[in-house]
Structures are given as C-alpha cells and as structure tokens.
Amino acid sequence: MTLARSTLAGDRLALARLLTLVENQTEQGRQALNELFPHTGYAHLVGVTGAPGTGKSTLVNQLARYYRNPPDGEMALQVAIVAVDPSSPFTGGAILGDRVRMRDLAGDAGVFIRSMAARGSLGGLAHTTASLVQVFDAAGFEIIFIETVGAGQAEVDVARLAHTTLVVQAPGLGDDIQAIKAGILEIADILVVNKADRPGVENTERALSGMLQLAQPVAPVFRHHGPSEGLSERAPAQVEVDAWIPPIQRTVATEGDGVPDLAKEIARHRQYLRESGELERRERARLQAELEALLQDSLVSRWRKSVSNSKYQEILEKLIERQISPYQGVLALLDGEQTL
Amino acid sequence: MTLARSTLAGDRLALARLLTLVENQTEQGRQALNELFPHTGYAHLVGVTGAPGTGKSTLVNQLARYYRNPPDGEMALQVAIVAVDPSSPFTGGAILGDRVRMRDLAGDAGVFIRSMAARGSLGGLAHTTASLVQVFDAAGFEIIFIETVGAGQAEVDVARLAHTTLVVQAPGLGDDIQAIKAGILEIADILVVNKADRPGVENTERALSGMLQLAQPVAPVFRHHGPSEGLSERAPAQVEVDAWIPPIQRTVATEGDGVPDLAKEIARHRQYLRESGELERRERARLQAELEALLQDSLVSRWRKSVSNSKYQEILEKLIERQISPYQGVLALLDGEQTL
Numbered sequence: 224m225t226l227a228r229s230t231l232a233g234d235r236l237a238l239a240r241l242l243t244l245v246e247n248q249t250e251q252g253r254q255a256l257n258e259l260f261p262h263t264g265y266a267h268l269v270g271v272t273g274a275p276g277t278g279k280s281t282l283v284n285q286l287a288r289y290y291r292n293p294p295d296g297e298m299a300l301q302v303a304i305v306a307v308d309p310s311s312p313f314t315g316g317a318i319l320g321d322r323v324r325m326r327d328l329a330g331d332a333g334v335f336i337r338s339m340a341a342r343g344s345l346g347g348l349a350h351t352t353a354s355l356v357q358v359f360d361a362a363g364f365e366i367i368f369i370e371t372v373g374a375g376q377a378e379v380d381v382a383r384l385a386h387t388t389l390v391v392q393a394p395g396l397g398d399d400i401q402a403i404k405a406g407i408l409e410i411a412d413i414l415v416v417n418k419a420d421r422p423g424v425e426n427t428e429r430a431l432s433g434m435l436q437l438a439q440p441v442a443p444v445f446r447h448h449g450p451s452e453g454l455s456e457r458a459p460a461q462v463e464v465d466a467w468i469p470p471i472q473r474t475v476a477t478e479g480d481g482v483p484d485l486a487k488e489i490a491r492h493r494q495y496l497r498e499s500g501e502l503e504r505r506e507r508a509r510l511q512a513e514l515e516a517l518l519q520d521s522l523v524s525r526w527r528k529s530v531s532n533s534k535y536q537e538i539l540e541k542l543i544e545r546q547i548s549p550y551q552g553v554l555a556l557l558d559g560e561q562t563l
Numbered sequence: 564m565t566l567a568r569s570t571l572a573g574d575r576l577a578l579a580r581l582l583t584l585v586e587n588q589t590e591q592g593r594q595a596l597n598e599l600f601p602h603t604g605y606a607h608l609v610g611v612t613g614a615p616g617t618g619k620s621t622l623v624n625q626l627a628r629y630y631r632n633p634p635d636g637e638m639a640l641q642v643a644i645v646a647v648d649p650s651s652p653f654t655g656g657a658i659l660g661d662r663v664r665m666r667d668l669a670g671d672a673g674v675f676i677r678s679m680a681a682r683g684s685l686g687g688l689a690h691t692t693a694s695l696v697q698v699f700d701a702a703g704f705e706i707i708f709i710e711t712v713g714a715g716q717a718e719v720d721v722a723r724l725a726h727t728t729l730v731v732q733a734p735g736l737g738d739d740i741q742a743i744k745a746g747i748l749e750i751a752d753i754l755v756v757n758k759a760d761r762p763g764v765e766n767t768e769r770a771l772s773g774m775l776q777l778a779q780p781v782a783p784v785f786r787h788h789g790p791s792e793g794l795s796e797r798a799p800a801q802v803e804v805d806a807w808i809p810p811i812q813r814t815v816a817t818e819g820d821g822v823p824d825l826a827k828e829i830a831r832h833r834q835y836l837r838e839s840g841e842l843e844r845r846e847r848a849r850l851q852a853e854l855e856a857l858l859q860d861s862l863v864s865r866w867r868k869s870v871s872n873s874k875y876q877e878i879l880e881k882l883i884e885r886q887i888s889p890y891q892g893v894l895a896l897l898d899g900e901q902t903l
Contacts, residue, residue, distance in 0.1 A: 253890050260888035510882050510889070517893045522862040525897070542850050548600035549850070550593050553857045557865070 226251075227258035230362050235332060238362050242337055245354045256354055259361035264506070266303075266360040267493055270385030271370045272410075277393040278417045280306070282476040282485075283368050287334050289482050290366055300366050303359035304336040307352055307371045307381075335364065349380035350516050353509075356384065382410035383512050386505060387492045389485075391415045392431065394423035411469050413488050419473035419481065431471055467495050530556060566591075567598035570702050575672060578702050582677055585694045596694055599701035604846070606643075606700040607833055610725030611710045612750075617733040618757045620646070622816040622825075623708050627674050629822050630706055640706050643699035644676045647692055647711040647721070675704065689720035690856050693849075696724065722750035723852050726845060727832045729825075731755045732771065734763035748774050751809050753828050759813035759821065771811055804839040807832065870896060 226244070229237030244252035269286075271279050283304055290300040328334045337355060352369060359367050371381050382388045390411035395418075414435075416427050470488050474481035496502035535556065542552045566584070569577030584592035609626075613619050623644055630640040668674045677695060692709060699707050711721050722728045730751035735758075748754075754775075756767050810828050814821035836842035878895050881887045887895065 257888040257891055260891075261885050264885055507883055511879060513889050514879065514882060514892050517889050518866070518896060519859065519863050521893050521897060522866055523859050526858070526862055539851060539854065542854060543847055545601050545604055548597040549853045549857050551597055551600075552854050553861050556858060557861060 225255065225258065227255040227361075230255075230259065230358065231262060233363065235335070238335065238358070241358055242355055245358055246339065246351055248351070252354075256357060259358060262361040263357050264360065266356075266364055266367045267387070267489075268356060268360075268385045269366060269368050269489060270381040270388040270410075271368055271391060272381055272388065273391030273393075273415075277391045278476050279370055279391050282389075282391060282415065282417055282474060282482075283370050284328065285474075285476050285479050285482045286368065286486065287328055288479075289486050291328075291331060291333055294483065299333065301364045302334045303356075303362075303364040303367045304334070305352055305355050305359070305367065305369050306336065306338045307369065335359065349384065350513065350520070352381075353384055353513050383509055386496060386502065387412045387489055389413050389415050389489075391417050392427055393418040394421045394427045412467065412492050413485070414469050414471045415474055415485060416471060417474045417476050420475045420478075424473065428471055428473075435469060435471075467492065467499075467501075526557075565595065565598065567595040567701075570595075570599065570698065571602060573703065575675070578675065578698070581698055582695055585698055586679065586691055588691070592694075596697060599698060602701040603697045604700065606696075606704055606707045607727070607829075608696060608700075608725045609706060609708050609829060610721040610728040610750075611708055611731060612721055612728065613731030613733075613755075617731045618816050619710055619731050622729075622731060622755065622757055622814060622822075623710050624668065625814075625816050625819050625822045626708065626826065627668055628819075629826050631668075631671060631673055634823065639673065641673045641704045642675075643696075643702075643704040643707045644674070645692055645695050645699070645707065645709050646676065646678045647709065675699065689724065690853065690860070692721075693724055693853050723849055726836060726842065727752045727829055729753045729755050729829075731757050732767055733758040734761045734767045752807065752832050753825070754809050754811045755814055755825060756811060757814045757816050760815045760818075764813065768811055768813075775809060775811075804835065807835050807839075807841075866897075 224232075226237045226241045230241050241252070241255055245256060246252075271283055273279050283306075287302045287304060290302050293299055328336070339352065339355070356367055356369065369381055369385055388410050390413075392414065393416065414431050416424060416431070418424075472481060472485045472488055474485055476482070493502075496505065538547070538552045538555050541547045542549060547555065564572075566577045566581045570581050581592065581595055585596060586592075611619050611623055623646075627642045627644060630642050633639055668676070679692065679695070696707055696709065709721055709725055728750050730748065730753075732754065733756070748771075754771050756764060756771070758764075812821060812825050812828055814825055816822070833842075836845065875896065878887070878892045882889060882892045
C-alpha cells in the first residue's frame with residue numbers, strides 16, 4: 224500500500240511521513256500528490272494572519288477545540304493546522320512551537336498540527352504550504368487553518384490559498400501601524416479583535432471600521448430586478464447575494480470568549496462564498512496561481528540542469544567585472560551569445 | 564546622442580526620461596542599461612527601511628540636505644532617492660508623494676527623487692529598483708537612498724541591493740512588534756531611533772540592544788596573531804578588521820538632530836565594508852541575485868511565447884476539474900505529455 228493510499232485510509236503515521244516527503248519536495252512526495260489530488264477540494268481553508276503578539280496561535284487552538292467539540296448536535300470536524308513562520312528569512316525562525324500548541328489538543332487524533340519555518344524564497348513557501356494543504360484535504364480534514372506571522376507578500380499569498388481569511392488585531396499594539404497596512408485589510412474576510420478584554424479595544428475597532436469604510440467600494444444598494452438585458456428574455460434567475468462586508472469580531476482567545484461567534488462568522492462566509500459563486504472563482508484563481516508558480520520553478524530547474532557551471536561562473540565573472548550588463552549576461556546564458 | 568549618453572553627460576531631462584523607460588521595462592530602457600552598466604559601481608547605496616510612522620522620509624530628506632551642504636570643506640555629494648512603496652500590493656498605494664518631499668529640496672539639481680509604487684510581484688519590484696539604481700549610479704550620483712515601507716521580504720530584497728542598510732524605529736509604535744521582527748534586525752547595518760524627543764526612547768533603545776545582543780554571534784575577542792596555520796609560513800598579512808556591530812543612533816529628523824552623526828556612521832560603515840572585503844562580497848551577491856532574477860523572468864516570458872493559449876486553457880480546465888494535479892499540469896505544458 225502506498226503512503227498516499229494509507230493516508231487516504233486515515234493512517235496518521237503515513238500522513239506524517241507523507242507531509243515530510245512533500246515538505247522536502249521529494250519525487251516520492253510529488254508522486255503521492257498526483258495520487259491524492261483528485262481527492263482534494265472538500266476542505267474549507269481558513270487563513271489566519273496578523274502581527275506578532277495578537278494571539279493568533281491561541282485563537283487557532285481555541286477554534287480547533289470548538290470544531291472538535293461543537294455545540295448541540297453539530298458534527299465534530301477534523302481539524303488541521305499549518306503554521307507558517309516567514310518572519311525571519313535568514314534564521315528560519317520558529318516562533319511557533321509544536322510543543323506549546325500540542326499541549327492543548329494532545330491525544331486527539333482529529334487534530335493535526337504542522338509547523339513550517341520559512342526556507343528559501345517566500346514564493347517557494349507558499350507553494351509548499353499549498354501542497355501540505357492538499358495532503359490534509361485529501362486525508363479528510365474538513366477545516367484547515369493556515370496560520371502565518373508577519374505582514375507583507377506572505378500574507379497575500381496566504382489569502383490566495385485560503386477560502387476565508389481572518390486578520391487578527393489586538394488593542395495596544397500600535398493601531399496606526401496595524402491599520403495603515405491597507406494591503407492586509409484588503410485580504411480580510413473577517414476581522415478579529417483579539418485580547419478584547421484589554422483597554423483600547425474600542426479604539427482598535429474604530430480604526431478598523433474606519434479603514435473598512437475607506438476600503439469598501441460604493442455599496443450596491445440598488446439592484447436591477449427588471450427583465451434581463453442579456454440575449455435570452457428568460458435568463459435563469461440569478462440568486463441575489465449581497466456583497467460581503469468583513470465583520471469585526473471581538474474575542475478573548477485565552478478564555479475562549481467570542482470563539483463560537485467567530486465560528487459562526489466563518490460558516491456565514493462559507494455560505495456567502497457558495498451562494499455568490501465566489502468559491503468557484505477563488506478555487507480557479509488558487510489553482511492557476513499554483514500552476515504558474517510550479518511552472519516557473521520547473522523552468523528554472525530545467526534550465527539549471529542544461530547549463531554548465533563553468534559557463535555560468537564565466538558569465539558571472541564578466542558581470543562582476545562590469546564587462547557585460549545583467550541583460551547581456553542573461554542573453555549569453557540563454558542563447559550562448561558572446562556579448563562583448 | 565542616445566538617452567544613455569545624454570544621461571552620462573549630466574542631462575537631467577534625459578535621466579528622467581530614461582528612468583521612465585527603465586521602470587516600464589521597455590526594450591529601449593534595456594538597451595540603455597547595457598550602455599550604462601560599465602559606468603556603474605561607484606555610488607554608495609543606502610537602504611532605509613522601517614515601519615510606517617517612523618519618519619523615514621523626513622530622515623532621508625535631512626540626510627540628502629546634509630550631503631548637499633556638508634560641514635567645513637567636505638565635498639557636496641549628488642544625491643538620488645528611490646522611494647519604494649510595496650505596502651499595498653492590491654491598490655499599489657502611494658503613501659510617499661514626490662510633491663511633499665520635493666518642497667524641501669526643490670530647485671537643487673544635485674538631488675533627484677523618484678517614487679515607485681509596487682506593481683506586480685515584489686520580485687519584479689526589487690529588480691526594477693536595481694535597474695533604477697544603476698541608472699542613477701551611472702549618471703554620477705554618489706549616494707543613492709533606497710527607501711521602502713513595510714516589513715517582510717521586500718526589506719530583505721532592499722538589503723541585498725544596498726551597501727548600508729538603516730533600519731528606522733521610533734518610540735511608542737509598539738516596541739514589541741517592531742523588535743520581534745528579527746529578520747529586519749538581521750539586515751540592519753545601522754539602527755536609527757528616530758523621533759528621539761518622544762517619551763519611551765530609552766525603552767526602544769533597550770529593546771533594540773537586547774535584540775542585538777541576542778542576534779550577535781559570540782564576539783571574536785581573542786584573535787590569532789601567531790604564525791599562520793596556512794600552507795605558506797609567510798602568508799600575506801591579513802588586515803585585522805573588527806566585526807561590525809550595528810550602532811544605535813538617535814535622531815529627531817524633523818529638527819535635523821543627530822543627522823550629522825548618522826552620516827558619520829554611514830561613512831564608518833562604508834570604510835568597514837572596504838577594509839573587510841565585505842564590499843566586494845556584497846557586490847558579488849547583489850549582481851548574482853540580479854542575474855538570477857532576470858534569468859527567471861526571461862525563462863518564463865520565453866516559455867509563454869512558445870505555448871498556445873488554447874493549450875494552456877485546456878490544461879487549466881483539467882486541473883480545475885481535478886483530472887490532473889498541478890505537477891501533471893506542468894509536465895503536460897512543458898513536455899506536451901498527455902497525462903490522464
């Protein structure tokens with residue numbers, strides 16, 4: 224039985240081994256991904272991002288606990304957490320520790336946590352994360368959290384991976400800094416004000432709703448309900464779905480306060496994605512982005528195999544001596560052109 | 564006379580037009596870069612980064628003013644500023660305005676300021692910035708500031724471009740957030756505590772020196788001064804250069820306080836780079852990174868021209884239907900393999 228099949232059958236040890244093979248980008252991992260891929264597309268992917276110190280990890284732990292022990296009669300979900308730490312590209316820092324987190328949820332086979340430090344480029348990081356998520360998805364995890372630290376391109380890449388993106392803020396961490404990161408707000412489907420028992424929570428909320436109002440396009444209040452203007456006079460009835468306005472949800476993750484309401488908002492967003500057709504659109508964009516990133520990697524690694532190291536070093540030396548420009552260097556490497 | 568030659572001859576209008584051609588990645592811009600490249604390698608490149616609200620722009624303005632009007636008998640330098648704003652990848656935000664800045668230094672032909680909003684990928688951004696810097700370098704600007712907003716991969720890319728990287732902090736902006744970004748500290752050659760007239764400046768300094776002590780490797784206090792252990796008994800005398808420990812410099816940029824001292828630290832770092840051989844090492848790394856980024860872009864754009872859109876769409880549809888995996892999609896695109 225292959226690792227992929229064992230993973231599909233629910234074997235947790237096989238899953239763990241497969242995740243490692245995938246993370247290390249081995250050929251065996253790639254083969255397994257091919258085998259698993261038709262079984263993906265079922266999980267709901269929740270991105271969680273925000274500055275350090277906002278309590279993201281605790282919040283994700285509490286959400287995991289909630290989905291494992293849901294209220295009255297709802298089905299418990301299998302939960303996976305992929306924790307990505309791209310904050311220190313040089314040391315590959317690991318602020319997020321498996322051990323600290325597992326203490327909370329240890330012994331529950333329905334929760335699986337995987338930490339990843341950033342190695343190499345952030346582009347590669349997003350790609351590896353996407354692959355890990357696919358493994359979890361195929362393995363039957365129904366909700367997958369993708370948690371990342373920091374602010375910048377990595378967060379945008381997370382948003383591209385996730386169906387629902389939570390942006391976590393906390394009072395007293397310099398609201399002006401946090402709020403000015405408009406790029407981060409733009410990827411938020413749900414804004415969470417964690418540590419809401421701290422002073423200044425109103426200020427944080429006010430700053431966020433101010434930013435939200437700036438960011439929102441003019442609300443589509445009046446909608447066209449008359450006869451279709453399309454080719455057919457009897458166009459299929461379009462379901463009217465209001466535009467999604469990111470809600471602001473207060474939580475105190477350490478106490479679990481607000482977590483059930485946050486779970487409700489996630490469910491409401493999931494429903495919105497389905498009804499509006501946005502789920503399909505996001506899936507398309509996500510898979511296309513992954514295809515293109517993978518294509519780029521493959522082109523570069525194929526080229527690397529085709530060129531001799533001595534040739535590469537020769538061009539590099541000429542570049543450093545400023546005998547040729549970077550553009551001329553690339554032409555010489557790709558076409559063997561002898562420039563200068 | 565070509566734009567490149569006019570630029571070399573000091574024509575500022577030609578310079579401005581050339582910068583636009585380069586920023587728009589035109590063929591004419593590429594040709595000009597080839598022509599200019601042998602004239603580069605003279606400028607000192609200073610990266611300036613830090614969170615929004617730390618007063619980076621004002622600080623860079625004041626440094627520019629200082630280098631234009633240096634104290635007693637020192638030569639005035641030609642100053643270029645490339646201001647990059649990658650903070651909002653979706654809207655291409657432009658927090659930095661040319662107009663606001665120019666008011667300060669307007670009418671001085673020895674200062675040239677260029678703002679760039681982030682368009683497309685951050686990788687592309689770093690690449691375009693490198694090209695603009697080369698134009699300024701060839702045009703005879705002796706000190707070039709590369710200023711960027713935000714925190715993350717973009718800053719690391721700035722550090723790769725610059726000889727000397729200033730990381731700017733300010734009191735009261737959430738020291739814990741700023742300090743925890745170890746990745747940012749690791750790229751700092753000089754730490755600047757701006758707005759040093761504000762309360763909390765001691766806390767900010769303390770947090771920074773704490774982080775620095777954590778980040779420093781064990782200090783090389785004892786050095787080997789005995790006979791060389793190498794092959795030759797009379798190895799060429801190695802110049803002993805102490806390892807660089809990033810200094811912490813207080814400034815109040817709005818008043819110009821601390822700016823002359825900061826300029827001295829930049830000069831001291833320049834000297835360290837020369838004497839330690841680090842300047843040459845950084846130049847190599849910089850040019851190699853640029854060559855590789857350019858190579859990657861070229862490979863992708865060449866491939867794009869070689870594949871038909873209908874073929875690409877067909878593969879993409881199969882991927883979205885989950886008939887093939889992303890890996891299988893890439894193989895099909897690159898080799899025409901019909902998988903599944």
